[in-house]
Amino acid sequence: MGWWQVDADTLARGRFVVSPLSEAISSLKLLQGHAPAVHPGERSWLAEHLPAFRELVRADPLTPLLLDAAFRPHWNADFITPTPAAEGGQSFEEELAVMRARSPQEVHDDLTVALGSPPPPELCRRDLADRAADVVEWVWRQTVLPQWPVRRRVLEADIVARTAQLSRGGWAAALDDMRPGMRWLGGDRLQINTHEHAPREMSGARLLFVPVSFGTSWVSWEGGRRYAVVYPCAGALAEPGRPPAPEALGALLGRGRASVLVLLDAPRSTTHLVALTGLPLGSVGRHLKVLLDARLVRRRRAGRSVLYYRTGAGDVLVNSQDREGE
Structure with missing residues (x-):
């Protein structure tokens, strides 16, 4: 280990x-x-x-x-x-x-x-x-x-989500599912993989976490000064196989607005939403304004990007569609 x-x-x-x-x-x-x-x-x-x-x-x-x-x-x-x-x-x-x-x-x-x-x-x-x-x-x-x-904004969205996870559950919550074989062992020990390597003491070093789009991961370090954990971000690069918004939700909100709300299960920028929905930038912006005014989504800044994500009310509205017919 x-x-x-x-x-x-x-x-x-x-x-x-x-x-x-x-x-x-x-x-x-x-x-x-x-x-x-x-x-x-x-x-x-x-x-x-x-x-x-x-x-x-x-x-x-x-x-x-x-x-x-x-x-x-x-x-x-x-x-x-x-x-x-x-x-x-x-x-x-x-x-x-x-x-x-x-x-x-x-x-x-x-x-x-x-x-x-x-x-x-x-x-x-x-x-x-x-x-x-x-x-x-x-x-x-x-x-x-x-x-x-688009990739950069997906990676920034993952960073926002990880930061929120960190604030809610501490480093153990943020690190445990970051990459295969990695978990917080308690005390001052971070397991980085399941291979047999000698432990590394890194007091005073800079520790970096680097998201990438695909399901690849590795660790690296520069002398004893900088250590990096490269991990696959939570959002796929593109999602052509993603099912459309539920029909009833589309009838309630409009098909485009419903699609935007469904996609906001993770923080995403307007550019990412344009890429995933195929809607014009202006249409995505108008849909987001309505959803913000209805308090179904919120927004936060990550670097130079503004990322949008569902509120609890938005989650309830979307998740209720999954229980249709129960």
Whole structure:
């Protein structure tokens, strides 16, 4: 069992950050097959981008060898999953520069740890950091960047929900379901996975929690200064298979307004609602105003975004439709 010794001050200073590079790496891991495509949105995304990714990999025999060595079942090579900056807010290019700056010796050492033995001769070369960064950059530009405004708001919505969970139930409530194998053990111990790793004492370090869109997760650290837990956010990237709003609720509120209310089971921005409903931005804004005035939803700010979520009255109204016919 791997666990971190986290003192009260370190935990109190923990923060959630959005990392564009982590989002790209999460997408790469899904393309690599290191996580199952669970949600309809993930399967749709894979169907769209997997053929081009496979073509990219086939074009250079070194690429699959490098990616397979860097992403192992129990450990990632550290150079390919750099720890985000403590303050967050870095651009993708700034984060990717950290990966490119890894020295050949650091890359060799990281691959040795991930593989459990020295890398094969084909990977004993000086340009591996740049080659890996080139693949990550392709994933970012071809598969993530076109969706990034929506993805970012989904991640921010997850942070708002986690922060609310933290305020209600403390760190144990916020951390226990964050990623598989992770839970608060009590005292000052945070279990991060179920693998056998030596405990790490992290007094005085910065502890970061980084949501990503897909069902991938990992941990990383930079020396003894920064530790990061990358975890899958609660909301799917897209939900084409989501059932429509109940007919009776649509008759009461109007179909568009009912759809918006149903989607607000988790905090979402207007941009996210536009993406999920297909409604124009102005229509979503008008529906939200009516729902706010009726006290069926509330709003709060998360960074530069305003996120909307259902009130208790809104929950009752939506959930009552599930009991029709009982």
